[in-house]
Amino acid sequence: MSEQDLRERAHNVDVTVWVGKSGLEPVVDELSDQLRDRDLVKVKFLRAARGGTTTEELAKDLADRVSAELIETRGHTAVFHR
Known part of the structure; x- marks a missing residue:
């Protein structure tokens, strides 16, 4: 499945993981x-989690930790695929 297909499918996925303080x-x-x-899986990074980092940096770090592919970040939300 292409990354574009995954992005289109991600549009209808609800946030099920929240990263907080x-x-x-x-x-x-x-x-x-x-x-x-x-x-x-869609993950929302709350303001308290971001501190001095960007959502993109946090999302890349999280993707590495779970051995997943970061499909996209939009605003403070990221989509992961394994």
């Missing part, structure tokens, strides 16, 4: 579990 660590296992069950 505790940072990435608490959501790594949850995201891994969801990626096992689903093709695409």
Whole structure:
């Protein structure tokens, strides 16, 4: 499946993981579990999680931690695929 196809499918996916003030660590296992069950997972990065970093930096870091592909970031939301 092409990245364009994944992006189009991601449009209809609801956010199921939220990253808050505790940072990435608490959501790594949850995201891994969801990626096992689903093709695409959408993650929202709340203001408290961002601190001095960008959503893109956080999303890339999270993708590395769960061995997933970062499909896109839009605003403060990212879509992951495994």
